[in-house]
Amino acid sequence: MPKGKPDPASIPDDGxxxxxxxxxxxxxxHTGPGKxxxxxxxxxxxxxxxxxxxxxxxxxVKSAKWKVGEEAVFRRLGELHEQTGEGGxxxxxxxxxxxxxxxxxxxxxxxxxxxxxxxxxxxxRIETETHDFYVxxxxxxxxxxxxxxxxxxxxxxxDRPGRQHxxxxxRDADPKLIxxxxxxxxxTKIRHPMDQGRKGQKGIEW
Amino acid sequence: MPKGKPDPASIPDDGxxxxxxxxxxxxxxHTGPGKxxxxxxxxxxxxxxxxxxxxxxxxxVKSAKWKVGEEAVFRRLGELHEQTGEGGxxxxxxxxxxxxxxxxxxxxxxxxxxxxxxxxxxxxRIETETHDFYVxxxxxxxxxxxxxxxxxxxxxxxDRPGRQHxxxxxRDADPKLIxxxxxxxxxTKIRHPMDQGRKGQKGIEW
Numbered sequence: 001m002p003k004g005k006p007d008p009a010s011i012p013d014d015g016x017x018x019x020x021x022x023x024x025x026x027x028x029x030h031t032g033p034g035k036x037x038x039x040x041x042x043x044x045x046x047x048x049x050x051x052x053x054x055x056x057x058x059x060x061v062k063s064a065k066w067k068v069g070e071e072a073v074f075r076r077l078g079e080l081h082e083q084t085g086e087g088g089x090x091x092x093x094x095x096x097x098x099x100x101x102x103x104x105x106x107x108x109x110x111x112x113x114x115x116x117x118x119x120x121x122x123x124x125r126i127e128t129e130t131h132d133f134y135v136x137x138x139x140x141x142x143x144x145x146x147x148x149x150x151x152x153x154x155x156x157x158x159d160r161p162g163r164q165h166x167x168x169x170x171r172d173a174d175p176k177l178i179x180x181x182x183x184x185x186x187x188t189k190i191r192h193p194m195d196q197g198r199k200g201q202k203g204i205e206w
Numbered sequence: 207m208p209k210g211k212p213d214p215a216s217i218p219d220d221g222x223x224x225x226x227x228x229x230x231x232x233x234x235x236h237t238g239p240g241k242x243x244x245x246x247x248x249x250x251x252x253x254x255x256x257x258x259x260x261x262x263x264x265x266x267v268k269s270a271k272w273k274v275g276e277e278a279v280f281r282r283l284g285e286l287h288e289q290t291g292e293g294g295x296x297x298x299x300x301x302x303x304x305x306x307x308x309x310x311x312x313x314x315x316x317x318x319x320x321x322x323x324x325x326x327x328x329x330x331r332i333e334t335e336t337h338d339f340y341v342x343x344x345x346x347x348x349x350x351x352x353x354x355x356x357x358x359x360x361x362x363x364x365d366r367p368g369r370q371h372x373x374x375x376x377r378d379a380d381p382k383l384i385x386x387x388x389x390x391x392x393x394t395k396i397r398h399p400m401d402q403g404r405k406g407q408k409g410i411e412w
Binding site: 043047051069076086178184190 | 244255257293390394
């Protein structure tokens with residue numbers, strides 16, 4: 001069935017061998033109004049974990065109530081890695097509760113500052129090759145709202161060392177983000193149960 | 207950020223309570239030419255596993271080489287469930303090697319027959335409520351090719367007992383499948399590395 005075999009005529013004249021092209025880092029964006037943007041990113045992270053990659057998840061979401069299912073499973077997979085050496089290491093960070101590395105007890109809530117701090121930390125990690133596979137979940141929103149400078153993001157991604165894969169999710173991805181990515185998928189909503197007033201479902205929505 | 211809260215004006219006049227609406231089974235289709243259809247389905251299965259649901263995956267794919275990452279992780283999660291009671295049980299079946307329940311050593315390869323057998327078994331399981339969450343991966347193709355009767359699928363899904371969630375993936379979903387689903391997402395390819403002759407990547411493509 002669909003194997004996505006490249007047309008030999010489209011093999012680029014870049015002087016790279018097939019093996020070298022297999023080693024290129026991937027920059028992916030999942031955008032659009034439909035479901036599955038984050039879910040597909042976590043699905044990709046699942047494969048990466050299975051290949052022994054070091055996973056870093058950074059959620060630019062306000063509420064900690066969302067996506068608890070994925071978080072629980074990935075934390076468990078991270079424990080498995082520590083206990084048995086299977087798969088890769090996992091770090092999972094959320095802006096919603098204050099980034100764990102930046103917790104300032106009693107500090108006033110400031111989402112713009114939190115988002116900028118989140119990106120600054122991710123940039124440091126990219127520059128020092130901390131992880132093999134990054135999920136920047138709902139990362140398009142702080143960019144859209146001007147809390148994170150898209151030019152800084154694009155420059156950091158374009159110049160990053162080594163072979164770090166980066167997947168970003170969220171609606172309304174900035175055109176510059178689309179431009180720097182080599183894998184862009186738009187999720188389009190055709191029909192959604194909530195349109196009919198149905199409620200989120202345990203095991204489906206979280 | 208986007209919480210998908212239903213507009214109160216759209217709450218249906220179906221006599222159901224919010225609690226009852228939360229218990230409705232979900233029928234989802236991931237279609238379109240873009241990436242992420244299967245990956246998002248497995249991401250949903252991850253949440254379902256975490257809620258203790260019994261997971262049944264049925265892959266209507268020819269090659270067993272694809273999606274080995276997800277399979278490896280879900281098999282591991284199924285073992286975890288057996289060992290520690292965490293999450294839910296997992297069964298993972300593939301048409302490519304002959305369905306495990308239908309193996310006929312030496313039988314001639316016949317994809318049409320295999321696909322029909324696969325669907326007959328899934329229908330039996332749906333009728334007897336074997337699983338809580340089904341992934342019918344690349345299920346649109348045998349329907350498209352006439353190997354599985356879409357009317358039979360639609361009737362089985364519409365009449366199914368209990369609260370069994372079903373996610374189907376693949377391009378070119380039959381309009382009748384779209385019609386019976388309450389959650390349909392189309393994945394559109396905006397840009398893909400293979401367009402530039404790049405090769406599949408370990409941890410990204412498998």
